[in-house]
Amino acid sequence: MSVLKFDETPAEKVREGLERKIIFTGELMTVVIDFTDGPWAEAELPHSHPHVQTSYVASGEIIFYCEGEKDQHLKAGDIIAVPSGKKHIIKLLTTQARLVDSFNPLREDFFYSL
């Protein structure tokens, strides 16, 4: 068993305004992502990965863009599920937002930066 106690776990600063904390077991990874530099005038560039993903909106509001799909305005409590290989990206609508992203298999690329 692994435990991530939020207050006791140092965040990884991905860039100014974006911090994350990671936990995993087997081929399941969950990542708490805190954005603090919203609202954004534009979305970032879409990206894709072979890993399937769910994103739970813990706080804030976002627009979730996924290729070939209708844009989704999401707020706290909403969840989105992204199939393997589908290009996607978010735009932050609020100053702050927290997403809880889960991936299968592990996003091994996330370890390279730790």
Add this chain to the structure above:
Amino acid sequence: MSVLKFDETPAEKVREGLERKIIFTGELMTVVIDFTDGPWAEAELPHSHPHVQTSYVASGEIIFYCEGEKDQHLKAGDIIAVPSGKKHIIKLLTTQARLVDSFNPLREDFFYSL
């Protein structure tokens, strides 16, 4: 892509005081579980499954028990990761709590009750 808009998605009532909403893609499932019958005097009976699991505490406070491990007092923002086959259970410390559980592979047993 699948979208679960919390306010527009009917909850599955698992039992009095326990409702859940489910989303999945590939072999990744995420479940929002709302407990409203706490605090509990005792934990329920431990259970296990071959699926690996992460549990994000979105609100409330719980004790998380996992066989062979130290009991963990968890509150909003904390996450636990449970390996395959490990017996585990929670005890609710607050009136309400929300857990966001993710599983790999899919908890197909959850579909039988839908």
